[in-house]
Amino acid sequence: MNLKSLEPRLQTVLEWIPLGNHADIGADHAYLLGNLLDQNRILKGIAIEKNREPFELACKNLEKFGDRAEARLGDGLAPLQVGEVNSISICGMGAALMAKILTAHPEKVPEHVVVQPNDSAEPVRRWALQTGFHVKQETITVGFWHYPVLHFQRQAGPDPAYTDLPLDVALRFGPWPLKNQNPLLYTHLLEQEKRLRNLAHLPNPRLQEDIQKVQRALECFNVN
Ligand SMILES: C[S@@+](CC[C@H](N)C(=O)[O-])C[C@H]1O[C@@H](n2cnc3c(N)ncnc32)[C@H](O)[C@@H]1O
Structure with a gap:
């Protein structure tokens, strides 16, 4: 070994x-x-x-x-x-x-x-x-x-990790990566947003929910 x-x-x-x-x-x-x-x-x-x-x-x-x-x-x-x-x-x-x-x-x-x-x-x-x-x-x-x-x-x-975060978003993407402004998560969210927007024309209600969740996660990042 x-x-x-x-x-x-x-x-x-x-x-x-x-x-x-x-x-x-x-x-x-x-x-x-x-x-x-x-x-x-x-x-x-x-x-x-x-x-x-x-x-x-x-x-x-x-x-x-x-x-x-x-x-x-x-x-x-x-x-x-x-x-x-x-x-x-x-x-x-x-x-x-x-x-x-x-x-x-x-x-x-x-x-x-x-x-x-x-x-x-x-x-x-x-x-x-x-x-x-x-x-x-x-x-x-x-x-x-x-x-x-x-x-x-x-x-x-x-669990105090979830304080001040939208619970559904933190359960999906992780309370600490969101609070710590994890750069790998930020890049992943930007890629997801782009990918989901390209599919937005499809009649799938789950898709709109997912786009919104990704956008709300991006709002947790203090990026100027
Ligand atoms: C992909 S390997 C991962 C091995 C190692 N933990 C790692 O991360 O490199 C998954 C291992 O979990 C074992 N496994 C899957 N389900 C299991 C279970 N319910 N109980 C015990 N072992 C399980 C499989 O036999 C396999 O050896």
Whole structure:
């Protein structure tokens, strides 16, 4: 396993995982866990894989960490015990699947959840809002595409990240990228606006809604 070359999306996930016991769901080759363990960023790591081939790869790659690491074959959070880990990560899959995995075993979701969806993070932002998790950090990383990375933490009360933002717009595009005036989000919004305007002649009510949402997101940027 090459421990030096995590992609920026996984490097960001790695940096946001707190010290403790951690499980990576859909670990595949277990590069993320391997790096977390190698850099002593976590005490113990559990790789969970639904498919046998990546599960066996994870077993092989984690061997060198002895009893600090373990791979388990299973679906989502099913192979975890309640309270066994302080944090989980789910990376490199669609946000709707992530929300499904998190919803299937609410009692097993620990205090910290770090996710890197491959598409719009809206389904996981909605999951967090409905289940009492705040968006502590969120950014956009560069790679083959632009990938969002989000860190949720269980906390009481309304999530202050959404204060002073239109909720539907922030759920779609992310409260922190909007508040932090993220330049990658700004460029994405300009491109979306242009693309959607070119389709505006089509009789699709969803299109008008999308154009308006993009325009309201652009209004959150203080650009002169
Ligand atoms: C595209 S790979 C991403 C691997 C790695 N997390 C990354 O970001 O590079 C997705 C992995 O998740 C696994 N997977 C998909 N659904 C899963 C589930 N419900 N439970 C556990 N693993 C799952 C797949 O077998 C696959 O190895």
